[in-house]
Amino acid sequence: MQIGVFDSGIGGLSVLYEALKQMPHEDYIYYADTANVPYGDKHREQVRHCIFDAVRLLAQEGINALIVACNTATSVAIQDIRRQYDFPIIGMEPAVKPAVNSVPNKRVMVFATPLTLCESKFVHLLHQVDTNNAVDFLPLQELVRFAEAFEFDTATVTMYLRDRLDGYDLNQYGAVVLGCTHFRFFEDHIRSVFPKDTIIIDGNFGTVRNLRKILISKNDFHHGTGRIKYYVSGMEAADTAMMERYLLRLRQIESPPCASITNFMNTGKNDNE
Ligand code: DGL
Numbered sequence: 001m002q003i004g005v006f007d008s009g010i011g012g013l014s015v016l017y018e019a020l021k022q023m024p025h026e027d028y029i030y031y032a033d034t035a036n037v038p039y040g041d042k043h044r045e046q047v048r049h050c051i052f053d054a055v056r057l058l059a060q061e062g063i064n065a066l067i068v069a070c071n072t073a074t075s076v077a078i079q080d081i082r083r084q085y086d087f088p089i090i091g092m093e094p095a096v097k098p099a100v101n102s103v104p105n106k107r108v109m110v111f112a113t114p115l116t117l118c119e120s121k122f123v124h125l126l127h128q129v130d131t132n133n134a135v136d137f138l139p140l141q142e143l144v145r146f147a148e149a150f151e152f153d154t155a156t157v158t159m160y161l162r163d164r165l166d167g168y169d170l171n172q173y174g175a176v177v178l179g180c181t182h183f184r185f186f187e188d189h190i191r192s193v194f195p196k197d198t199i200i201i202d203g204n205f206g207t208v209r210n211l212r213k214i215l216i217s218k219n220d221f222h223h224g225t226g227r228i229k230y231y232v233s234g235m236e237a238a239d240t241a242m243m244e245r246y247l248l249r250l251r252q253i254e255s256p257p258c259a260s261i262t263n264f265m266n267t268g269k270n271d272n273e
Pocket of ligand 1: 008037038041071113116179
Protein backbone atom coordinates (compact mmCIF):
# COMPACT_ATOMS: atom_id res chain seq x y z
CA MET A 1 0.00 0.00 0.00
CA GLN A 2 1.44 3.33 -1.05
CA ILE A 3 -0.20 6.30 0.65
CA GLY A 4 0.17 9.84 -0.66
CA VAL A 5 0.23 12.61 1.93
CA PHE A 6 -0.12 16.04 0.41
CA ASP A 7 0.22 19.56 1.77
CA SER A 8 1.20 23.00 0.53
CA GLY A 9 4.41 22.63 2.51
CA ILE A 10 5.68 20.96 5.63
CA GLY A 11 2.43 21.16 7.64
CA GLY A 12 1.25 17.76 6.47
CA LEU A 13 4.33 16.19 8.04
CA SER A 14 2.35 16.43 11.28
CA VAL A 15 -0.22 14.11 9.68
CA LEU A 16 2.47 11.84 8.25
CA TYR A 17 3.92 11.64 11.76
CA GLU A 18 0.57 10.39 13.05
CA ALA A 19 0.21 8.00 10.10
CA LEU A 20 3.58 6.46 10.85
CA LYS A 21 2.39 5.78 14.39
CA GLN A 22 -0.92 4.21 13.44
CA MET A 23 0.19 2.58 10.19
CA PRO A 24 3.94 1.94 10.39
CA HIS A 25 3.93 -0.81 7.78
CA GLU A 26 2.66 1.11 4.77
CA ASP A 27 4.78 3.00 2.23
CA TYR A 28 4.38 6.76 1.91
CA ILE A 29 4.96 9.53 -0.57
CA TYR A 30 4.97 12.91 1.12
CA TYR A 31 4.36 15.79 -1.30
CA ALA A 32 5.16 19.33 -0.19
CA ASP A 33 4.24 22.00 -2.72
CA THR A 34 7.00 24.25 -1.45
CA ALA A 35 7.24 26.23 -4.69
CA ASN A 36 3.69 27.48 -4.08
CA VAL A 37 3.41 27.60 -0.30
CA PRO A 38 1.56 29.33 1.32
CA TYR A 39 -1.86 28.48 -0.05
CA GLY A 40 -3.78 30.21 2.70
CA ASP A 41 -3.54 33.76 1.42
CA LYS A 42 -3.84 33.02 -2.32
CA HIS A 43 -6.88 33.01 -4.58
CA ARG A 44 -8.81 29.76 -4.58
CA GLU A 45 -8.43 29.17 -8.36
CA GLN A 46 -4.66 29.54 -8.14
CA VAL A 47 -4.56 27.09 -5.23
CA ARG A 48 -6.82 24.62 -7.03
CA HIS A 49 -4.44 24.47 -10.00
CA CYS A 50 -1.53 23.71 -7.68
CA ILE A 51 -3.52 20.96 -5.98
CA PHE A 52 -4.61 19.28 -9.22
CA ASP A 53 -0.98 19.25 -10.47
CA ALA A 54 0.25 17.70 -7.24
CA VAL A 55 -2.42 15.03 -7.08
CA ARG A 56 -1.88 14.16 -10.75
CA LEU A 57 1.77 13.46 -10.01
CA LEU A 58 0.93 11.39 -6.95
CA ALA A 59 -1.56 9.36 -8.97
CA GLN A 60 1.11 8.78 -11.65
CA GLU A 61 3.42 7.54 -8.92
CA GLY A 62 0.85 4.85 -8.20
CA ILE A 63 -0.57 5.84 -4.82
CA ASN A 64 -3.46 3.68 -3.62
CA ALA A 65 -4.83 6.22 -1.14
CA LEU A 66 -4.43 9.93 -0.46
CA ILE A 67 -4.49 12.07 2.62
CA VAL A 68 -5.03 15.72 1.74
CA ALA A 69 -3.14 16.83 4.84
CA CYS A 70 -4.14 20.43 4.36
CA ASN A 71 -7.32 22.10 5.56
CA THR A 72 -7.00 24.80 2.92
CA ALA A 73 -6.67 22.34 0.02
CA THR A 74 -9.55 20.29 1.39
CA SER A 75 -11.76 23.40 1.53
CA VAL A 76 -11.22 24.38 -2.08
CA ALA A 77 -10.76 21.12 -3.98
CA ILE A 78 -11.63 17.89 -2.18
CA GLN A 79 -14.86 17.23 -4.05
CA ASP A 80 -13.28 17.69 -7.44
CA ILE A 81 -10.31 15.48 -6.59
CA ARG A 82 -12.67 12.75 -5.40
CA ARG A 83 -14.54 12.93 -8.69
CA GLN A 84 -11.32 12.42 -10.65
CA TYR A 85 -9.71 9.49 -8.82
CA ASP A 86 -11.07 6.27 -7.52
CA PHE A 87 -8.63 5.57 -4.67
CA PRO A 88 -9.73 6.54 -1.15
CA ILE A 89 -9.17 10.26 -0.46
CA ILE A 90 -9.30 11.59 3.07
CA GLY A 91 -9.45 15.33 3.64
CA MET A 92 -9.17 17.50 6.73
CA GLU A 93 -11.31 20.21 8.22
CA PRO A 94 -11.09 22.09 11.53
CA ALA A 95 -12.25 19.82 14.39
CA VAL A 96 -14.91 22.28 15.54
CA LYS A 97 -17.55 19.73 16.49
CA PRO A 98 -15.48 17.73 19.01
CA ALA A 99 -14.24 21.04 20.44
CA VAL A 100 -17.74 22.44 20.96
CA ASN A 101 -18.94 19.15 22.44
CA SER A 102 -16.03 18.86 24.82
CA VAL A 103 -16.30 22.32 26.40
CA PRO A 104 -20.05 23.03 26.47
CA ASN A 105 -19.75 25.95 28.89
CA LYS A 106 -16.78 27.67 27.38
CA ARG A 107 -15.85 29.30 24.11
CA VAL A 108 -13.87 27.70 21.31
CA MET A 109 -11.18 29.41 19.28
CA VAL A 110 -10.42 28.13 15.77
CA PHE A 111 -7.10 28.99 14.15
CA ALA A 112 -6.79 28.41 10.40
CA THR A 113 -5.69 30.11 7.20
CA PRO A 114 -7.70 33.04 5.76
CA LEU A 115 -8.74 30.91 2.76
CA THR A 116 -10.05 28.06 4.94
CA LEU A 117 -12.01 30.49 7.10
CA CYS A 118 -13.74 32.26 4.22
CA GLU A 119 -14.63 29.14 2.20
CA SER A 120 -18.22 27.93 2.22
CA LYS A 121 -17.15 24.55 3.67
CA PHE A 122 -16.14 26.26 6.94
CA VAL A 123 -19.11 28.63 6.94
CA HIS A 124 -21.41 25.63 6.52
CA LEU A 125 -19.61 23.69 9.27
CA LEU A 126 -20.00 26.59 11.71
CA HIS A 127 -23.63 26.96 10.81
CA GLN A 128 -24.24 23.31 11.66
CA VAL A 129 -22.14 23.04 14.79
CA ASP A 130 -22.01 26.45 16.47
CA THR A 131 -25.63 26.66 17.53
CA ASN A 132 -24.80 28.66 20.69
CA ASN A 133 -22.51 31.20 19.04
CA ALA A 134 -19.61 29.97 21.11
CA VAL A 135 -17.00 29.75 18.38
CA ASP A 136 -14.52 32.45 17.41
CA PHE A 137 -11.98 32.14 14.62
CA LEU A 138 -8.79 33.85 13.70
CA PRO A 139 -6.48 33.53 10.68
CA LEU A 140 -2.84 33.01 11.66
CA GLN A 141 -1.12 32.98 8.29
CA GLU A 142 2.22 34.11 9.68
CA LEU A 143 2.57 30.79 11.52
CA VAL A 144 2.73 29.07 8.14
CA ARG A 145 5.65 31.28 7.17
CA PHE A 146 7.37 30.67 10.51
CA ALA A 147 6.98 26.91 10.14
CA GLU A 148 8.32 26.89 6.59
CA ALA A 149 11.35 28.88 7.77
CA PHE A 150 11.86 26.51 10.73
CA GLU A 151 11.32 29.54 12.95
CA PHE A 152 10.27 28.17 16.30
CA ASP A 153 11.92 30.79 18.48
CA THR A 154 9.73 31.14 21.54
CA ALA A 155 9.91 34.93 21.86
CA THR A 156 9.17 35.65 18.17
CA VAL A 157 6.26 33.24 17.90
CA THR A 158 4.76 34.09 21.26
CA MET A 159 4.89 37.79 20.51
CA TYR A 160 3.05 37.19 17.24
CA LEU A 161 0.39 35.10 18.98
CA ARG A 162 -0.11 37.66 21.76
CA ASP A 163 -0.40 40.40 19.21
CA ARG A 164 -3.05 38.51 17.18
CA LEU A 165 -4.96 37.61 20.32
CA ASP A 166 -4.88 41.11 21.74
CA GLY A 167 -8.37 42.10 22.84
CA TYR A 168 -9.61 38.52 23.41
CA ASP A 169 -10.26 37.35 26.95
CA LEU A 170 -8.33 34.09 26.78
CA ASN A 171 -9.86 32.79 30.01
CA GLN A 172 -13.13 32.28 28.15
CA TYR A 173 -11.66 29.60 25.90
CA GLY A 174 -12.02 25.96 26.84
CA ALA A 175 -10.63 24.69 23.55
CA VAL A 176 -8.42 25.80 20.70
CA VAL A 177 -8.82 24.08 17.33
CA LEU A 178 -5.75 23.83 15.11
CA GLY A 179 -7.41 24.18 11.72
CA CYS A 180 -4.18 24.20 9.74
CA THR A 181 -1.69 21.36 9.75
CA HIS A 182 1.24 23.77 10.04
CA PHE A 183 -0.01 24.92 13.43
CA ARG A 184 0.72 21.59 15.11
CA PHE A 185 4.37 22.68 15.15
CA PHE A 186 3.44 25.54 17.49
CA GLU A 187 1.42 23.58 19.99
CA ASP A 188 3.82 24.45 22.80
CA HIS A 189 3.71 28.19 21.98
CA ILE A 190 -0.09 28.16 21.76
CA ARG A 191 -0.35 26.23 25.01
CA SER A 192 1.81 28.84 26.72
CA VAL A 193 -0.47 31.78 25.87
CA PHE A 194 -3.79 30.13 26.81
CA PRO A 195 -4.85 29.10 30.32
CA LYS A 196 -3.49 25.74 31.48
CA ASP A 197 -6.82 23.92 31.25
CA THR A 198 -7.56 25.00 27.65
CA ILE A 199 -7.41 21.91 25.47
CA ILE A 200 -5.83 21.96 22.03
CA ILE A 201 -7.46 19.84 19.37
CA ASP A 202 -6.30 18.88 15.92
CA GLY A 203 -7.82 16.47 13.41
CA ASN A 204 -4.68 14.41 12.79
CA PHE A 205 -5.52 11.36 14.87
CA GLY A 206 -9.09 11.07 13.56
CA THR A 207 -8.03 11.57 9.96
CA VAL A 208 -5.47 8.79 10.05
CA ARG A 209 -7.79 6.53 12.03
CA ASN A 210 -10.41 6.93 9.32
CA LEU A 211 -8.05 6.01 6.54
CA ARG A 212 -6.82 3.03 8.56
CA LYS A 213 -10.40 1.80 8.92
CA ILE A 214 -11.00 2.15 5.19
CA LEU A 215 -7.81 0.27 4.32
CA ILE A 216 -8.62 -2.52 6.76
CA SER A 217 -12.10 -2.86 5.33
CA LYS A 218 -10.62 -3.12 1.82
CA ASN A 219 -8.05 -5.66 2.99
CA ASP A 220 -5.39 -3.23 1.88
CA PHE A 221 -3.44 -2.95 5.08
CA HIS A 222 0.12 -3.86 6.12
CA HIS A 223 1.32 -4.08 2.58
CA GLY A 224 4.47 -2.00 2.77
CA THR A 225 7.71 -1.49 4.62
CA GLY A 226 7.36 1.98 6.18
CA ARG A 227 9.40 3.60 3.39
CA ILE A 228 8.92 7.35 2.85
CA LYS A 229 9.65 9.16 -0.41
CA TYR A 230 9.55 12.95 -0.39
CA TYR A 231 8.51 15.13 -3.29
CA VAL A 232 8.78 18.90 -3.49
CA SER A 233 6.60 20.55 -6.14
CA GLY A 234 6.88 17.90 -8.81
CA MET A 235 10.36 16.53 -8.11
CA GLU A 236 11.61 13.87 -5.81
CA ALA A 237 13.51 15.62 -3.00
CA ALA A 238 17.24 15.08 -3.20
CA ASP A 239 17.81 16.10 0.39
CA THR A 240 15.45 14.67 2.98
CA ALA A 241 17.33 15.88 6.05
CA MET A 242 15.13 18.97 6.42
CA MET A 243 11.93 16.90 6.38
CA GLU A 244 13.38 14.67 9.04
CA ARG A 245 14.25 17.72 11.15
CA TYR A 246 10.56 18.61 11.19
CA LEU A 247 9.57 15.11 12.22
CA LEU A 248 12.09 15.39 15.04
CA ARG A 249 10.55 18.70 16.14
CA LEU A 250 7.17 16.94 16.37
CA ARG A 251 8.67 14.24 18.55
CA GLN A 252 10.18 16.92 20.80
CA ILE A 253 6.98 18.87 21.36
CA GLU A 254 4.85 15.78 21.84
CA SER A 255 3.91 15.83 25.46
CA PRO A 256 2.42 12.68 26.97
CA PRO A 257 -1.24 13.50 26.31
CA CYS A 258 -3.50 13.56 29.34
CA ALA A 259 -6.50 11.23 29.25
CA SER A 260 -9.05 13.91 28.42
CA ILE A 261 -7.06 15.25 25.49
CA THR A 262 -6.53 11.75 24.13
CA ASN A 263 -10.27 11.27 24.24
CA PHE A 264 -10.95 14.39 22.22
CA MET A 265 -8.24 13.52 19.75
CA ASN A 266 -9.81 10.12 19.30
CA THR A 267 -12.98 11.77 18.15
CA GLY A 268 -11.03 14.20 15.95
CA LYS A 269 -13.30 15.35 13.18
CA ASN A 270 -12.17 15.03 9.63
CA ASP A 271 -13.67 15.79 6.32
CA ASN A 272 -15.21 12.33 5.97
CA GLU A 273 -17.23 12.14 9.15
N1 DGL B 1 -1.16 23.42 5.96
C1 DGL B 1 -2.23 24.03 5.31
C2 DGL B 1 -3.56 23.87 6.02
O1 DGL B 1 -3.77 22.93 6.76
C3 DGL B 1 -2.07 25.33 4.56
C4 DGL B 1 -1.04 26.32 4.92
C5 DGL B 1 -0.79 27.32 3.79
O2 DGL B 1 -0.21 26.92 2.81
O3 DGL B 1 -1.20 28.49 3.92
O4 DGL B 1 -4.45 24.65 5.83
